[in-house]
Amino acid sequence: MSASPTKKTIDLNAEIRGEEIFARYDSQVVSRLWAYIRPHRWALVAVVFTVALFTIVQVLIPVTVRYAVDSAVGNAQYAFNTILAVFASLIVLNAVSNFFQEWVAARLAQRVIFDLRRAMFNHLQHVSLSILDQTQVGRLMSRLQGDVNSLQEFMETSVSAVGDFFLLIGIVAVLLLMDVKLGLLTLCVLPMMFLVRKIWLPWARKAFTRAREASSSVNAALAENINGIRTVQENRREIVNFARYDVRAIENLQAQIGSSRASQVMMPTVDTLTGLAMAIVVVVGGSQVVSGQLDVGVMVAFIFCVQRFFDPIRTLTMQYTVMQRAMASGHRIFEVLDIEVTLSDKADAQALADVPPAIEFNHVTFGYRPDQPVLHDLNLHIQPYQTVALVGPTGSGKTSIAALIHRFYDVWDGEVKVGGQDVRDLTLDSLGQCVGMVLQEPFLFSGTIADNMRYGLQWATREQVIEAAKAVRAHDFIMRLPDGYDTMLGQRGRNLSIGQRQLLSFARALLAKPKILILDEATANIDSFTELEIQRALNVLRKGRTTIIIAHRLATIRDADVIVVLQKGRIVEKGSHDELLKNKGLYAKLHASSNASFDDLVEAEGEQVPNS
Incomplete structure (x- = not known):
């Protein structure tokens, strides 16, 4: 096995330190x-x-x-x-x-x-x-x-x-x-201005930094509580959270007041220096006018110039802070x-040919963190149009297999083939069109129901959208909505039940017409009645496709052509439901027990569940 990849990465999660706010x-x-x-x-x-x-x-x-x-x-x-x-x-x-x-x-x-x-x-x-x-x-x-x-x-x-x-x-x-003489005399206040700026700038920078940090803190607390409002109300944390937010809000208020104070200090300073320069012009220039050494127009022009002179200095001082930020x-x-x-297309990458959708894993080793592999020298061959179930405890590598088929990640060792071709030799677009995924928690975007169903096939007609919805038994509930297929969805489709969102994700996958369909815990969070509807939809989706079903519960995978049992990144059993029962292995133990999933069985037997 080759060493896990070590790439130079950038820590996007790093806190912005005070000294980094200004550069x-x-x-x-x-x-x-x-x-x-x-x-x-x-x-x-x-x-x-x-x-x-x-x-x-x-x-x-x-x-x-x-x-x-x-x-x-x-x-x-x-x-x-x-x-x-x-x-x-x-x-x-x-x-x-x-x-x-x-x-x-x-x-x-x-x-x-x-x-x-x-x-x-x-x-x-x-x-x-x-x-x-x-x-x-x-x-x-x-x-x-x-x-x-x-x-x-x-x-x-x-x-x-x-x-x-x-x-x-x-x-x-x-x-x-x-x-020249009056001009130089008027400009003699400039050194005082630069001295004030030199003293003011470090203090102001600290005030601005504190204000920026306090603003970030209060915004983060606000966003976190709004995003988790269901949990907040469920645990009746409103008063406690408000008290904690109030502390940050007061700190932010004080910091913003300090920032405003720092900003406003320059104004009276500039006004004072402007007044001093004006006094020089009036006193010295006035005496020269009286003595006939200076024209009245020159003195008036000097007054106008002095009034305009210090405003740019103040602006440039504030602009320096803006530039640093x-x-x-x-x-x-x-x-x-x-x-x-x-992950990008190779220079000679080819589109996936119109071939039977077979899948091959040949000696695949892969992980998400350096030196922590999730899959170990894995070999798995899936025939075209088979339905293969992947089962095993959490962290055994089920979802990793699905991600590698779609080439969300590249393997460390070995190769993954789709249609007889290494996925690294295929264009990402053609691979994406070939592989469809339905996840445990479907993600719906802002827009209409029809737009969400067309997400994988933008040019689908209205008739095709309705046909796909009917095939997965979603048409009836869609038509009961106020605007039918033109109903606008809220954030992540929150105005629909999770079962309805899942049916829409099935319809979206069906409309995209992928040759390979991956169902990753697609029925994990739904009730038994909705699961029955989704099982019927699954039967429609699986026709004419190579299907991979990832599941903890056995009820969803009994009729799979092949069931692959994974543990700690390795295949420990493989066969049909009946064959695995006869083997009396891990799968049979789960089936014979009263446990609901592989996680329950592993914990019951005292085995360590690997993390991924």
Whole structure:
């Protein structure tokens, strides 16, 4: 036996530590994000143009004010009406360019995020089940939603941040061009601003981190209790759960207040520094105006520039935090996209030929965890159109056999053949069309009953849908529903009984017309009356197909052509019901006992039940 595979994996379940919520600028993340921006380069060009136009207009407005004031007091060579017309045009252009800057930037961000979401969804559709089996859905959804939203926020605000950066440069240039000495004197407050920012940033980062962690905690508690509401009400845990949630909610409230406080600290700081700069302009500039050293228009333009100067600084400071959060989010998003797709079509993969659906397991060894095999050197040959039952205690490898036939996983050693061909040499699409599965707990999607039945054969006609429903005795209960086949199903079909959901899954399998049908504990959770209906449906489903039935209870597999008894990943018995009874082995012991399943029998005999 070869060593079990050891692949480099990514822990999608890992908690996001506080220091990971904010990350430094990461050129690799930006480079990979650029790959999604590049297809929309013309939109990016439009963004750059509108940002440049808006920035230029913002700089020209104070300059125009200068000439307007000088003209009004008779110190300018330009006519006041002309300057006023230019000023009015700039105001209109400012509003228009600001609108288009925000609109085009938002459209670009939405398109890039749309492509990114599609890429993540498409990638996860093909990721190996061996990864998803070990991944908490909540953690994965956090990456698909929260981290993508953080990246979207960064993209939408970074455009205006770039504009603010160039606006700062433009304002500094205007101040120095109008009057170097007054300009330098006004800008002397900048070191104070940078000192405040240096002190504020670490404190604010801790506040934002705490708020993010508290928000995640309270959302996780809310989701868990809503998903488990039946169990909550069954055990009357409402008061206890509310008390526990209240603690997290209070922590979240305090954290969010702290975050808001950190955000708001910069506003009075900037206002104070703005007032100080204004005071310098008024006092120094006013004295120069009185002495005739400075035009009135220049001083007024200085006041306008100072008012606009500190807003971009405040915005850029907050944008730095957004950028840090986006870098961490981008890293986690691309971590998902980097998950290796271990199961894919080979370069020379062929579609499964139209041959009798035989199944072969030749010396198969397989497991889910390294060095913990579930199947040991297993050999099993199933003839076309046979009905084969797999029985045995929990962990004996029954479901693993079914998963390998569908190639949800690849074997460690040996080979699995369908129709005489190794499943690794077949295209996944053709194999999926050949193999149909009905699970213990059927999964129904949001949509109508007819849509759910067509899930495996989208182009099926209404007549074919009704024919399949009648064949498995589902038509009558469907017609009793308010809208018949157009009845909308709730989440996972919760507005139907489990027996009705199971009948729909049988109809879906029948409509898809698979050559191989796998029934994995399909009657385990239903009552005896419904089981009788499903047994009749099974008789219809099994006709003209190779059928594999996985079951604990013997009542569902007595008439199987071959019954395979598994224990600890090995075949211990094989034969018909009557043959196995004559052998007086494990199967006969179960049949002769009053136990309901192999699990009961194994526990009764004191044997260890293997885990998988």
